[in-house]
Amino acid sequence: MTSFRPAPAWLADAVFYQIYPQSFADSNGDGIGDFDGIAERLDHLAWLGVNTVWLNPCFVSPFRDAGYDVSDYLAVAPRYGSLDDLAKLVDEAGRRGIRVLLDLVAGHTSDEHPWFKAAAHDPTDDRYIWAAEGRPDGFVPSPGTRPGAYLPNFFAFQPALNFGYARANPAEPWRLPVDAEGPRANRAALRTIMDHWLGLGLSGFRVDMAASLVKDDPDKTETAKVWAELRHWLDGAHPDAVLLSEWGEPEVSVPAGFHGDFFLQFGGPTDGLALRSLWSNGEGTVNESWDPLDCFFDRSGRGSPRPFLEAWEKASTALGASGFISLPTANHDFSRLNCGPRTPEQLPAAFAFQLTWPTLPAIYYGDEIGMRYLPGLPDQEGSVLGPRYNRAGSRTPMQWDEGPNAGFSTAAPDRLYLPVDPSPTRPTVAAQRADETSLLHLVRRLVSLRTHTPQLGSRGSVEVLHAGHPFVYLRGGRYLVVVNPQEREASCTHDGARSGVPLEADGVAVNGSTIAAEGFAYGVFDLGPDR
Ligand code: GLC
Numbered sequence: 001m002t003s004f005r006p007a008p009a010w011l012a013d014a015v016f017y018q019i020y021p022q023s024f025a026d027s028n029g030d031g032i033g034d035f036d037g038i039a040e041r042l043d044h045l046a047w048l049g050v051n052t053v054w055l056n057p058c059f060v061s062p063f064r065d066a067g068y069d070v071s072d073y074l075a076v077a078p079r080y081g082s083l084d085d086l087a088k089l090v091d092e093a094g095r096r097g098i099r100v101l102l103d104l105v106a107g108h109t110s111d112e113h114p115w116f117k118a119a120a121h122d123p124t125d126d127r128y129i130w131a132a133e134g135r136p137d138g139f140v141p142s143p144g145t146r147p148g149a150y151l152p153n154f155f156a157f158q159p160a161l162n163f164g165y166a167r168a169n170p171a172e173p174w175r176l177p178v179d180a181e182g183p184r185a186n187r188a189a190l191r192t193i194m195d196h197w198l199g200l201g202l203s204g205f206r207v208d209m210a211a212s213l214v215k216d217d218p219d220k221t222e223t224a225k226v227w228a229e230l231r232h233w234l235d236g237a238h239p240d241a242v243l244l245s246e247w248g249e250p251e252v253s254v255p256a257g258f259h260g261d262f263f264l265q266f267g268g269p270t271d272g273l274a275l276r277s278l279w280s281n282g283e284g285t286v287n288e289s290w291d292p293l294d295c296f297f298d299r300s301g302r303g304s305p306r307p308f309l310e311a312w313e314k315a316s317t318a319l320g321a322s323g324f325i326s327l328p329t330a331n332h333d334f335s336r337l338n339c340g341p342r343t344p345e346q347l348p349a350a351f352a353f354q355l356t357w358p359t360l361p362a363i364y365y366g367d368e369i370g371m372r373y374l375p376g377l378p379d380q381e382g383s384v385l386g387p388r389y390n391r392a393g394s395r396t397p398m399q400w401d402e403g404p405n406a407g408f409s410t411a412a413p414d415r416l417y418l419p420v421d422p423s424p425t426r427p428t429v430a431a432q433r434a435d436e437t438s439l440l441h442l443v444r445r446l447v448s449l450r451t452h453t454p455q456l457g458s459r460g461s462v463e464v465l466h467a468g469h470p471f472v473y474l475r476g477g478r479y480l481v482v483v484n485p486q487e488r489e490a491s492c493t494h495d496g497a498r499s500g501v502p503l504e505a506d507g508v509a510v511n512g513s514t515i516a517a518e519g520f521a522y523g524v525f526d527l528g529p530d531r
C-alpha cells in the first residue's frame with residue numbers, strides 16, 4: 001500500500017458548511033447568489049462556528065447541470081463575480097478562521113469545453129472516449145465533423161474525460177490504456193487545475209464523481225492509482241491542502257489517496273444505505289432503485305441505527321487514523337433533513353447526534369435553521385433526475401429574513417434562481433438569531449461544544465452503549481450522548497451510564513444506570529474525568 005503524508009492537522013477539527021452559490025446570498029439583486037453575497041454573510045458562518053466552507057462549482061459553465069458541466073476550469077462564472085471577488089471572499093473567510101474548498105469536477109467537462117469542441121472535429125484526439133463508428137450502447141452521437149460517438153459521464157452533455165480503461169476488449173477498440181496520451185494529458189490537467197486554485201489560497205477540493213475516472217474498473221484499482229499519483233504530488237506541492245471525495249466508500253477512497261470521503265445517499269456495496277438509513281424517510285429525493293426503508297430519524301421508531309453503525313464500524317476500522325468520514329445533514333443532490341413527514345421538533349436530536357459523532361460533520365446551508373425541502377419544483381438547470389428524484393427542493397434560496405425574497409436583495413421573485421419557501425411559518429435566520437431556544441442557537445452551541453471538547457471531535461473514541469431507542473454512546477470515555485429520534489419515550493439501562501452534568505439536553509434523564517428519554521429528546525452529559 002502506498003503511504004501518504006498524514007492529513008494536515010486542521011482537517012481533524014473541520015466542521016464543514018456546504019454552500020450552493022446560486023442560492024446562498026445575492027449581493028447585486030440579479031436573483032442569483034454570488035461571491036460578494038457569501039462574503040457579506042461570513043459573519044453568520046463565523047458566529048455559527050463552522051470553519052470550512054465547501055462551494056459547489058463556480059466555474060465558467062453553460063449551467064445545464066448547475067455548474068457540474070464546466071467549460072473553463074480556470075475561470076469563475078461571471079454570474080458569481082470576478083476572480084478578484086473570489087480571492088476577496090477567500091481572504092475574508094481566512095481572517096475569520098474559515099477555509100474554503102472548491103468543487104473539482106474531475107471526470108467530465110461540458111460539451112462546450114474547448115477540449116471537447118476540439119475533440120469533436122479531430123479523430124486523433126483522445127482526451128475523451130470516442131467510438132470511431134456507430135453508436136455503442138450508452139454513447140452519444142458526435143456533434144462535430146468527427147464521426148462516431150462519445151461516452152458521457154452523467155448527462156449526455158457531460159462527456160467523460162478519458163482516463164483509460166482498466167482492461168482491453170478487442171470488441172471495443174475505443175478502450176485505451178491508462179497510460180495513453182489522452183489519459184496522461186487529463187491527469188496532468190487535473191494537477192494544473194488544482195495547482196491554480198491552491199496557489200490562490202483555496203484549501204482543497206471536494207471531488208465530484210471521484211470513483212468514475214477509469215472505465216471498466218470494477219475494483220477501482222486503476223482509478224485509485226490516478227488519485228494516489230495526484231495525492232503524492234499534492235503532499236509535496238501543497239501539504240496543507242485536502243481532497244475529499246464524492247465516492248461514498250471511505251474504505252476504498254481513502255487508501256486511494258483522499259483525506260476523507262462522504263457517506264452519501266449512494267455508493268459502496270450497499271448503495272448509500274448508511275446515510276439513507278439515518279435520514280431518508282421516503283420523500284424528497286428518491287431514486288426508484290432504492291428499496292423502501294424505515295430510517296432511524298423518524299417519529300415511528302421503526303428504524304434502527306444499526307445499518308449506519310455497521311457501515312461506520314467497517315469504514316472507520318479500515319481507515320484507522322489514515323483519513324476521515326464526513327457525515328452530511330444533506331447535500332445539493334439529496335433531501336434536506338426537514339423533508340416529508342419530518343417536522344422541526346425532530347431536528348434537534350438529529351443535530352445532537354451528527355455534531356457529537358466522530359465524523360467530520362457537514363452542514364448543508366439552511367439546515368441549521370431547518371429549511372424545508374420543497375417538493376414539486378420545476379426542473380432548474382438539470383435538477384430533475386427522475387420522477388421522484390428532484391434536487392431543486394434542496395437548492396432553494398437561503399432564508400435570511402422574512403422579506404418576500406428571504407433577503408435576496410431587491411430581485412423580483414420571478415428572477416430568483418428558485419422560489420423561496422412560500423410557507424408563512426418558514427424558518428429564517430433573522431428570527432432564529434433573535435430566539436435563543438431556536439434550532440440555529442442549538443446548532444451553534446453544539447458546534448462550539450464539539451470544537452472546545454476534543455473527546456467529542458473526530459479523533460475521540462466512541463463506545464456505543466445502546467443501539468436502539470434511545471441511541472446511547474460514550475465519547476472519549478467521558479461524554480454520554482443520548483438521542484431518541486422517535487415520538488414515543490424510550491428508556492434503557494447500561495452499567496456505563498450514570499448521571500453527569502448536562503451540557504446540552506432536552507428531555508433526557510439519567511438515574512443510576514437508567515436512561516429515560518422523552519420523544520425527540522437529546523442530551524450530552526459530562527460524566528467527569530475520573531470515570
Ligand atoms: C455529482 C454532483 C451532482 C452532479 C453530478 C454530475 O453527483 O454532486 O450534482 O449532477 O455529479 O457532475
Ligand code: CA
Pocket residue numbers: 026027028029030031032033034079
Ligand atoms: Ca447576484
